[in-house]
Amino acid sequence: MRRADRLFQIIQILRRAPRPVTAAELARELEVSARTVYRDVADLVGQRVPILGEAGLGYVLGETFDMPPLMLTPDEIEAAVLGAQWVAGRGEPVLAKAARDLIAKITAVVPERLHPFIADPSIGTPPAFTQTADGIDVARTRAWIREGRKIRIDYRDARGDPSRRVIWPVIVGFFDQARMLAGWCELRGEFRHFRTDRITDPDFLEERHGLRPAVLRARWKRSLSGRPVGPHAPTQVVT
Structure with a gap:
């Protein structure tokens, strides 16, 4: 080096x-x-x-340091391009466009000698699979997660059985062939995961669930360990 x-x-x-x-x-x-x-x-x-x-x-x-944050190294550029490629191919339309815009912005601000790391990177993602259309506006769902609001959904599980639920949305997971919405389900009284292509007739409620998004997300992560947890249980640190 x-x-x-x-x-x-x-x-x-x-x-x-x-x-x-x-x-x-x-x-x-x-x-x-x-x-x-x-x-x-x-x-x-x-x-x-x-x-x-x-x-x-x-x-x-020190806090007074003001080096421009986009003085990127070749490895940092390729890491950003790799992530943006994945999101552009698998994200919902708003995030996919944002990923393409991100690559354009990085290209505009880095020195010309680094442009080959963007135009012709040494890494890449596999072609995206055709995904079933979402039954919910994922971009709006992300906004409701940030604002701590509830969503009412109709849902059909893997067997095709229907149900209506009010959920406290936690996070949207992006996978190769499907997207998942994790949330606290008021009907079941526990955290559940819903494929977005099986959701119908979503109703974005103005009602807030009363927890900061970071707190709700920490409790969801704790639930993944198999320990029972409710939305009003004492907060515990999750790593």
Whole structure:
């Protein structure tokens, strides 16, 4: 790794870290010695990069740092393009368009020498399968998730048995051949997962369920472990 690239990567590591990062941790990720890290950090500080901390305790990036966030490395560009390719081929129409727009915006802001990593990437996703049409407006569903509102749906399960439910939507899952909506089901009194192509006659209610989306999502994740959980149960940390 060139020294200039290594200095840039140190900044990136500190920017994404939620806590102080020690020289040993930086050295392991960069595959250099701790002494090299100390020297590089000193050089960055000398260039007025606001790195706070000291050897042995760890380093953090000061809040005054203002390097443009789209100074992307080739690996970061290919990671973004790979994700955008997948969403463009498998996302619902609004997200698919957003993915194509994202690639165009990245192309517009990165240096020309990096354009080949976008136009001709070394990675790719398999062709998307033909998906059954959604029975619910997924873009509006995402808005209701963010706003903490309820949705009433008619649903047919795998056997074709119908039911009507009011759900507290948690998250939309995107898979190759189907999309799934996870939510707290008032009818069953537990978290359930619904294929969006089996939903009919959705009614986007103005009523709020009263939980922050992050709290409801944490309880849904806890339910995946097999432990019983209700929407009003005490919040527990989920990793």
